[in-house]
Amino acid sequence: MDNYQVGDLVSIKTENTQYIGIVMPSLDEDILVIKMKNGYNVGISKRRIVSIEKIEGSKTPKYRKPEVIFENKGNLKNISILSTGGTVASRVDYNTGAVHPAFTAEDLILAFPELLEIGNILGRPLMNILSENILPLHWKRIAEEIKREVENGAEGIVITHGTDTMHYTAAALSFMVETNIPVVLVGAQRSSDRPSSDAPLNLISAVMVATEPIKGVYVVMHGESGDTFTYLHEGVKVRKYHTSRRDAFRSVNTIPIAKIYPTSRRIEYIREVNNKVEGEDPKVEINTNLEERVALIKIYPGIEGDIIDYYVDKGYKGILLEGTGLGHAPETIFNNIKYAIDSGLLVAMASQCINGRVNMNVYSNGRKLLRLGVIPCEDMLPEVALVKMMYLLGNYSVEEAKKLLTENLKGEITLRTRFDCY
Amino acid sequence: MDNYQVGDLVSIKTENTQYIGIVMPSLDEDILVIKMKNGYNVGISKRRIVSIEKIEGSKTPKYRKPEVIFENKGNLKNISILSTGGTVASRVDYNTGAVHPAFTAEDLILAFPELLEIGNILGRPLMNILSENILPLHWKRIAEEIKREVENGAEGIVITHGTDTMHYTAAALSFMVETNIPVVLVGAQRSSDRPSSDAPLNLISAVMVATEPIKGVYVVMHGESGDTFTYLHEGVKVRKYHTSRRDAFRSVNTIPIAKIYPTSRRIEYIREVNNKVEGEDPKVEINTNLEERVALIKIYPGIEGDIIDYYVDKGYKGILLEGTGLGHAPETIFNNIKYAIDSGLLVAMASQCINGRVNMNVYSNGRKLLRLGVIPCEDMLPEVALVKMMYLLGNYSVEEAKKLLTENLKGEITLRTRFDCY
Incomplete structure (x- = not known):
């Protein structure tokens, strides 16, 4: 049975299935990991293996594309993990103490072989960027790669991402990607090589969610300071x-x-979720048109209004004011706001x-702003409203965008806020 | 005993004390409220009153300055309530549904006569401004009025303020006012004439705190959704x-x-507080120098750096970046930030x-910003850091301001964050 080594192309037979693929490193002695032709990694319990036959020895120190004869007949779903960088895929430089993005998604799978119990895992690095440097152009690229993965057979997608701007990216993908499978963003606050790292539990949880019969864009992260x-x-x-x-x-x-309880592999839903239509094949449409000339301006006592004029004169198409209280400035x-709207x-x-x-109807300040034509963003987060404006102004006229901004497109506006969420 | 009416100048004798002042309207039948010469309102339980003698009848529909023969001998402290506007002192316009600032501090006392059980109350309107319109120049005026009150005998100060920017004002006064008595900002989220108004409990709590042997600037507001x-x-x-x-x-x-449990008049301290030195007379120093040319810029994916150049070329002296995560941009x-610092x-x-x-030492992005000369604001709130920069740049050189920005001056920086505060 041990007549193979990492890099070999092998044929593996279990009672029900034959797998052909290249042997991958595995940290779990009881699991044999092979990469199949379609790129997905499959973990096979050694107890289930009836025979292993070496087809071709390792030729290069790198893995090469394997050929496959039989597809995996197991009932695990194909989950693509796309890495963009960030702490979830990073390590500490012990010379400087600084954290560098380093691990590829492939490395993550090798580090956490239990992922292969949850799904057939394909890992692919898209980019290697700390999320503080992520730009709207990267959102577009991620959307395009999601489309590619779904078209190549992915039934769930996990995107590893730095945490700084993960919520901006999640909002952007929510508007840009229309799909009937789950797209799960996941990050970590402590790098993978630290004992306190949250990468393993977050990643396992994200892959669990990616196999669920739900659709849309989500974020998975630690729920408390412990590891429960x-x-x-x-x-x-x-x-x-x-x-x-x-x-x-x-x-x-x-x-x-x-x-999500990753250790016991249990997911406890605590409110409604968008369910996938049963039996439907994975599908995806993307719309990567974005108007990037949208500014976010946070209001504070003493702010000078000419900053608004500056953006107007620069050719900007939208301004999101992060006002005080119920939506005031x-x-x-006011004159500068009027200039922008005019x-x-x-x-x-x-x-x-x-x-x-x-709610800009309560105080005179808000009512005046409404009369000027300022659009109230309901209960949207400022970060989400900004991204939604980029999306709307990239696809619609200003008049249409104004209307759609106050309508719920992707769950960003709730009609009535729950009392138990503050 | 009932040979008096509102507006009369009366002499009231209790077993221990004689009061002379003008009768004020009172909502509580058991309490006689008079305004004394020093301006403070005193509430006297009618059960304690031995005799009331009318000195002079009401001459005008408005109250006039009374003369006093004996000071109040009770052991209640002199508390000044200065009103600036906002919901705590506002009413709903039932024609339009909009809320207008309306009540003076004087009206508040009349509406909540129980305040007079807690202190001798002087109410004075400073301005009538919704806090979304408060500017740094108003902070200066409030600081000056605090000084005046302390010099006129106030032993505790309550400032009623709109809630939108109350925390900005509280931070500004923390840096601008050096005093050994409590200065308590208080607001309300629902106007005083609504049954669900938080104005009464907030105001009573604030006056309670203003009589405590503590010093510095505070905010008092509801602690939960109930009225406990x-x-x-x-x-x-x-x-x-x-x-x-x-x-x-x-x-x-x-x-x-x-x-603070206003109904039972009980204050339960749950952490350390700055105590007033026992026996010390009230004192106050103010410093109203502010550099208003300080901008707050919130970072977001796709932000263009020339907004920084704009502020530099406009003659600004400081820029607070509200960065992502541990302090990134x-x-x-980066080139624009370098231009500003250069x-x-x-x-x-x-x-x-x-x-x-x-913490800008963890990731390469932060380390590069530190090398450019960006000053990390520790665990300061962005709003507080902005106001502190205005204060420091109004009083010190840039080099001194850089140093002081990272030092704890008024409790704005904690050395080690408590675990139980998130």
């Missing part, structure tokens, strides 16, 4: 709320969708309170 | 976290100082996560 459970958040209702804690992400103006900048820009209002809903 | 208790927050560690809930304010990166704007501006970094501490 992770949370499944809606991609348009989540933000990074803490600089360093592992439970840094929180659902805002709603509660998480589910608690100092009267001293110039044809979409000017919208979210609240820097973060929690709660914009 | 309010929280005492440190003025430099609190923010408005919800657009509409009565428990909208939260201490961030620390816990509240105390729970996209590399695409031009002599103070460029600092707080986190849009809100919770947690900036």
